[in-house]
Amino acid sequence: MPTVLKRIQPAVIKYAQIIEQVTRVDVEIVDTRLDRIAGTGIKNTNISKSMANEGRIYNYVLQTGETCYIDNPKENELCRYCSQKEECHELTELAMPITLGEERIGVIGLICFNQAAQARVAANVTAYREFTKTIADFISTKAYEYQESLRTKQTMDVLNEVISHVAEGVLLLRQDGRVQGANTSAVNQLPGIELLGHTVTIKETGDTILDQKEYAISANDRTIVCYGEMITIDSPLAGYDHIFLFNNLKNVKSSIYQLTNLDQEQGVSQIIGQADNMRQLKKQIRKVADSSSTVLITGESGVGKGLIARVIHSEGARKDKPFVSVNCGAIPDTLLESELFGYVKGAFTGADPRGKIGKFEMADKGTIFLDEIGDMPLYLQVKLLSVLQDRKLSRIGSNQIIDIDVRVIAATNKDLVTLIRENKFRRDLYYRLNVIPLLIPPLRERKEDIPALIQLLLKKYSRLFSRSTMTMEPHTLQILKEYSWPGNVRELENTIEFMVNMSDSGVLTTQCLPENIRHYHDAGLPSDHPAEEETAQAGNEGIVKLKDLEKEAILHALSVCGETMEGKQEAAKRLGIGIATLYRKLEKYR
Incomplete structure (x- = not known):
């Protein structure tokens, strides 16, 4: 690591030149490693090279902090064992330490190689000492300013790192x-x-x-x-x-x-749905809410698995205890283990020096919700299986066994049986999780619930955007009821938010609909046809240009995944393109 004088070398070189101009004597400045940082005249060579072989006087000054004036080179005690003594041509040398607080950071050497310079120094030793001391103080001040600027920069770097992690x-x-x-x-x-x-x-x-x-x-x-x-x-x-x-x-x-919490109902009453499959789901939730058995919630993305998990917790005996949610697919594999099980002080490089409590411990006596359980890596599935079996865990880096009393609710939109066949999910863990299976039907299988959901969402976003409660014209409502909603309730909510933003009045019309939904309706296509079959189903008169299909696919993906950065990343992933490509195409289509 460079010494402080090395870091401010350009300034040190200028000060050496000033001393030489005033005193007309050759100057040499070395750091604590005895590296030549600056030099003038004969000493203006080998800059940044080590002077250790000929620096016995400098080394003495650094060790003692004393100023040395030597007018009898070769005979002086400090020169006795110098390996360069016979080749030395110095007649007089004045060596003075450079200090920073209590620390010596270098040495200034004034060296005479001719009798005229020797005579000037000998006649004005005191003045030369004082002048050199002044320059040494200037260099010290420069070094202090540099260190303070470095400390400030490090503080700002820490501040910037903190800023990147705050929620605001x-x-x-x-x-x-x-x-x-x-x-x-x-x-x-x-x-x-x-x-x-x-x-x-x-x-x-x-x-x-x-x-x-x-x-x-x-x-x-x-x-x-x-x-x-x-x-x-x-x-x-x-x-x-x-x-x-x-x-x-x-x-x-x-x-x-x-x-x-305006008009927000608690428990099963939060679940909007009067379709038969939703009525059956509500009955199941009421039956299992007080149990401590593990629940596995399955269903397509966007159906509301997180809401069902919270309802089960709020309906049960643990409702006054913690509800801790962990998205196993959103946390990197390298961090998920520490998030779930915690770690002790010094468990691994970069760990919080105070250690960290895991999510299972935080959920003790309550409920832990493991969302996207199908994305959990295999090596962690083994440890999770052990925790589910024994209700005991140990933090990373610790041998201490911790007893926990926690109810586990897991959720996934993946087919775990298929993942088992592909050796991506453990069969024994699946059976441990699938004690009470709950399947949430997709929105297309309970379309009679769409009007009630729309009414609730209109009320929410009217309040959120400071508008009087909005309504929807019947024709527009019918279009939304006929749409297949591949993104389920999440897509429906994004659609209603979009329409409220686009509306110029208190009534939502077809003009407020997102383009992807309006396109399906205008083209006369059955809304539940897969996108890749659109052209074939449309017939000759309904042929759509490829660029329009691409635009429609992108806008539809965004309506499902959302307009946030994470939503766009997910949309790009589902579309099979890079995020940079998605942004480029959005600039063209918007």
Whole structure:
């Protein structure tokens, strides 16, 4: 690792040149490794090379902190054992330490190679000492400034790392509004606004909510209202002048909606559905809610497996105890084990020095919900099986056995039996999980529930967007009832949110429908036909251009997966294209 003088070498070289210009004596400056950092005259060679073989005097100065004035080279005690003594041409040397606090960080050497220089130094030793001491102090100050700037930079690096992990949106801004940094939450909350490297306008509106100021963020002819705080940073090393912490209007109002719990029913009554298959599901939930047996919830993506898990918990005897949810498909394999079972201090490189409690321990006496269980790696399935059998676990890096009392609810949209045949899921774990199987029917198999779901969602998003409760014209409702909803309730919710945003009045019409649903209806296609069969089913008069099919497939995928960054990544995955390709095509189609 470079020494402090090596890090500020250009400045040290300038100070050496100043000393030489004033004293007309050759100058050499070395660091604590006895590497030559700067030199003038005869010493202006081998810069950055080690002077250890001829640096006995410098080494003595570094060890003692004393200034040495030697006017009898070769005869001086410090020169007696020097290996370069016979080749030495120095007549006089003045060596002075450079200190930083209590630490010696280098040595300045003034060296005379001719009698004229020797005579000048001899006649003015005190003045030469004082001048050299002043330059040594200048170098020390420069070194201190460098170390302080390094410490500040390290602090800012830590701050930036923390910022990237906070849940609020964070923008790092220059005085002119140019965005120097943005965390993932900020990108997700400001769709359609280019951030990093671009300039945004942020103005207070004068309103407040939950004691937070309201701001309007504008760029690219788009304005998004948010609530937060602008913090001024007084550090030139930060690279930015302000930190803006915020949540957009939707997130803030959504939190209020959840906190106030307006008109929100609890237990099985939360489940909207009067279709026969949903009535049967509700009966099953009521029967198993008080049990401690493991439940396996299956169903397509978007049917509401998480809601069913919470309902089972809230209906049962453990409703006042913790409900801990873990998405096994969203956490990297390398982190999932520590998330589930925790670890002790020093268990692995990068671990929290205080250790960490796992999700199973957090759910003790309550319920743990293992979503996307089909994505759990095989090596973790073994440990999970052991926990399910014995209701005991040990944290990573520990031999201590911990007893747990937890109910397990697992969920997946995959066919676990097929995964077993493919050796991707353990048969014994499947039987441990599948004690009480619950199958959630897809929305296309309970279409009579669609009007009630739409009514609930209209009420939610009308309140969320500060509008009077909206209604839907009958023809539009019929179109939605006929659609097959491959994304199930999640797609339906995204669709209603989209329509409320697009509406100019209190009534949702066909003009508010997403393009993919309107396309299916206008083309006269049965809504439950797979996308890959559309052209064949349409007949000659219903032939659709390939670019339109591509556009429709992309927009449909987004309506199912959502417009968030994670949603777009999932959409790209399902479409079989890269995320960069998806963004490029979106620019063309929007």
